Amino acid sequence: MPDRKIMTTNSLISTENVCLHYGNDVVLHDIDFAVHPREIVTILGPNGSGKSSFLRILIGALQPSGGRIMRQKHLRIGYVPQRLSIDSNLPMSVNRFLSLGSRTDSILKQKWIDQVGIESLLPMQVSQLSGGQLQRVMLAQALLSNPQVLILDEATQGLDQQGEAAFYRLIEQVRNEQGCAIVLVSHDLHVVMSASDRVVCLNGHVCCEGAPTIVSAAPEYRALFGLGTEGALALYRHDHDHSHDDGHEHHHHDHKH
Amino acid sequence: MLDDFLVRAFVAGVGLAIAAGPLGCFVVWRRMAYFGDAISHAAILGVALSLAFSLSPIVGVLLVVLLMSFVIARYAGKLYAIDTLLGVAAHLSLALGLVAVSQLTGVRLDLPSYLFGDILAVSKTDIVVVWMGSLLAVGLLLWRWVPLLTSTLNPDLAVSKGFNVDRERLVLMVSLALLIAVSIKLVGALLISAILIVPAAAARVFSRTPEQMALVAIVIGVASVALGLGLSLYADTPSGPSIVVGSGVFFIIANVVSTVVKNAQQRKHQT
Numbered sequence: 467m468p469d470r471k472i473m474t475t476n477s478l479i480s481t482e483n484v485c486l487h488y489g490n491d492v493v494l495h496d497i498d499f500a501v502h503p504r505e506i507v508t509i510l511g512p513n514g515s516g517k518s519s520f521l522r523i524l525i526g527a528l529q530p531s532g533g534r535i536m537r538q539k540h541l542r543i544g545y546v547p548q549r550l551s552i553d554s555n556l557p558m559s560v561n562r563f564l565s566l567g568s569r570t571d572s573i574l575k576q577k578w579i580d581q582v583g584i585e586s587l588l589p590m591q592v593s594q595l596s597g598g599q600l601q602r603v604m605l606a607q608a609l610l611s612n613p614q615v616l617i618l619d620e621a622t623q624g625l626d627q628q629g630e631a632a633f634y635r636l637i638e639q640v641r642n643e644q645g646c647a648i649v650l651v652s653h654d655l656h657v658v659m660s661a662s663d664r665v666v667c668l669n670g671h672v673c674c675e676g677a678p679t680i681v682s683a684a685p686e687y688r689a690l691f692g693l694g695t696e697g698a699l700a701l702y703r704h705d706h707d708h709s710h711d712d713g714h715e716h717h718h719h720d721h722k723h
Numbered sequence: 724m725l726d727d728f729l730v731r732a733f734v735a736g737v738g739l740a741i742a743a744g745p746l747g748c749f750v751v752w753r754r755m756a757y758f759g760d761a762i763s764h765a766a767i768l769g770v771a772l773s774l775a776f777s778l779s780p781i782v783g784v785l786l787v788v789l790l791m792s793f794v795i796a797r798y799a800g801k802l803y804a805i806d807t808l809l810g811v812a813a814h815l816s817l818a819l820g821l822v823a824v825s826q827l828t829g830v831r832l833d834l835p836s837y838l839f840g841d842i843l844a845v846s847k848t849d850i851v852v853v854w855m856g857s858l859l860a861v862g863l864l865l866w867r868w869v870p871l872l873t874s875t876l877n878p879d880l881a882v883s884k885g886f887n888v889d890r891e892r893l894v895l896m897v898s899l900a901l902l903i904a905v906s907i908k909l910v911g912a913l914l915i916s917a918i919l920i921v922p923a924a925a926a927r928v929f930s931r932t933p934e935q936m937a938l939v940a941i942v943i944g945v946a947s948v949a950l951g952l953g954l955s956l957y958a959d960t961p962s963g964p965s966i967v968v969g970s971g972v973f974f975i976i977a978n979v980v981s982t983v984v985k986n987a988q989q990r991k992h993q994t
Contacts, residue, residue: 525883545883552876555927556752562932566876567869567884591931611884 477502478541478615478647479524484533486519493519495671497533501615506641506648506661510681511668512690517651518548520668521619524649542569544613544646546604548620552593560595560603561588568610575610582606582636598625601633609640615647616640622652634661728843732952732962735845735853735909739918740944742857742902745864745937747923747944749895750916752875752933757806758795759916761813763903765791766912767820770837774827780837781852785904791816792896817912840911840963843955849908856905860898867894872933910963921970922947925977943973 480500486493494516501507511517522528523535525545552558568575579585582602587595595603601621608616618637622630638661641648650662665681667673673686681687750759766784773783795812799805824832836844845853864871874881874888881888903915910918922943923936930936950973951966960968 522879525879527879527882543883543885545880547877547879550877550880553752553754555754555924556875557927557930557932557936558876559931562934563876566873617883 477536477538479535479537481523481530481536482534484520484523484530484535486516486523486528487531492670494523494530497668497672499666499672501647501649503614503647504641504645506637506650506663508650508652508662508665508678509668510652510654510665510687512653515669517653517668518619521617521649521651525617538614541615542611542613544608544611544616546601546608546616546618546621548623550592550600550604554593558592559588560584560590560592563592563603564588564607564610566607569612570610574612578606578609581639582609597623598629601625605636605640609644613644613646615649616644617649619651620653621650637661729952729956731845731847731850732842733948735850736842736948736952736966737945738850738854738857739902739906739909740922740941740948742860742898743906743918744922744926744939744941744944745861746895746899746902747919747921748926748933748937748940749864749871749875750899750919751923751927753895756916756920757809757813758792759899759919761795761809761816762788762791762899763907763912763915764813765816765820766903766907766915767837768816768823769820769904770832770907770912771820771823771827774832775823780907781856781904784907785900787816788900788903789897792900796892796896836911837907838911838913839961840907840909840914842909842952842962842966845909853905853909856901860901863894863898863901867891871895910966914963914967917967917970918944918947921967921974925970925974928977928981943970943977947973 477500481497484497484499485495497520499520509517509520519528523530525543526535526537564575564579570578579588582605584599584602584606587599587603592600592603601623605618605621608618616637622633625633637648637650640646662678664675665678666675667681667684667687667690669690673690674681674684676684750756765787769784769787770780771783772778772787773780776783791812795808799808802808803811821834824834833841870881870884870886871891871894873884874886874891878888881891902919903912906915906918923940925943926936926939929939947970948966950969952962954960954969955962955965
């Protein structure tokens with residue numbers, strides 16, 4: 467399909483018709499996706515929607531059952547997994563973990579350590595860290611590989627709302643200073659809204675995509691997350707967009723007759 | 724100096740410990756203890772086959788151990804749970820090896836020396852072979868150290884950095900097979916995995932990084948060889964088991980010391 471390639475030029479990673487089956491179970495089908503430089507893309511979907519599988523396809527840990535995946539040559543990927551359970555038999559200080567496959571000089575390393583706020587954790591063992599500390603350490607580790615694209619799988623798991631907000635501010639700062647593209651996975655549009663350039667709503671296939679404000683108003687998104695109009699109005703200010711106002715007026719109009 | 728059998732035994736043992744330290748660490752980190760057991764038991768089958776086809780035992784052992792590694796890696800967790808498969812593989816290959824050895828006619832084979840090793844009987848050639856195999860195994864590990872460590876830590880993380888997790892596992896298997904092949908004469912098929920695991924487990928207590936643990940495991944391995952040979956000399960005990968007993972002594976000392984230190988630190992904290 468040559469017409470699709472126009473969409474994928476200049477992208478760091480792109481997929482074409484990617485499918486994933488486990489036996490007769492179709493986890494993902496017909497996914498066209500692309501990440502461009504300096505872009506923050508959020509992949510949104512309920513549990514079991516195939517988000518993590520799709521991320522693993524993007525980094526190359528999982529082979530798709532069908533379709534094509536294209537990565538820019540020698541693409542440097544910084545990956546922050548959902549969990550990191552280090553075997554208790556493996557001693558690993560935070561400092562050693564950070565230098566694992568690091569591609570940055572000591573000045574830049576120190577800069578990220580300060581910015582992510584993990585200086586005091588350096589002598590600790592990775593296995594001793596709390597959930598929030600571990601997330602920050604893993605983020606720093608990914609940043610030190612000087613990535614062109616940073617891929618985070620539910621990176622805010624185990625953080626409270628404040629921590630989550632702070633984490634997304636950090637992500638935005640990373641994009642601005644490092645200039646890398648960022649792909650996030652989340653199940654909550656609410657928190658990621660301000661930081662994302664583009665939201666892709668996933669449930670086996672791409673239900674809808676676009677700017678966060680547009681996606682939050684899309685009927686597909688609302689159906690997927692079981693949001694009633696009322697609840698959503700309270701949650702999302704952007705619901706007063708023209709598309710919904712139209713609907714409202716139309717309804718009103720009907721009523722008059 | 725190498726004319727003294729005790730010196731030869733020690734030099735051979737040091738060669739063994741150099742590779743067994745870091746390799747044992749990976750065995751411990753990747754929870755491959757039973758895997759090590761299973762493939763080293765297969766070494767007896769390798770010995771029997773080499774004698775039947777008049778090959779050097781090292782070649783036969785290397786081939787059988789590698790084959791066994793591939794079969795286990797290929798089928799682990801698919802047909803049966805990994806521990807079941809390893810149990811089948813370990814005991815079947817050991818039994819098959821023993822049956823095969825009994826069928827060999829006209830071959831003089833000192834079976835206990837292949838089961839428990841006879842480090843006191845090593846020749847100068849044996850020393851060269853042990854050191855070559857050992858250095859090759861360590862060389863492979865050093866060459867792939869960061870990729871191996873990363874894929875041990877988290878396979879997805881390793882893939883994202885462009886490492887091939889399957890290839891790294893292959894490197895580990897080949898080094899492990901190499902070490903088993905050259906050490907069967909020294910410590911025997913039944914005790915090889917002890918030489919791998921015990922010093923590494925003892926080293927865990929003192930280490931804060933993977934590299935520290937590998938180095939400390941080598942030191943403990945060398946010390947175990949010295950202690951074991953000493954025991955063997957003065958109490959006339961079998962050398963292979965004595966070395967394992969020696970490493971066991973260090974394992975216990977390491978854990979007692981660390982418990983005492985931890986308790987002391989806690990008490991200091993409280994006051």
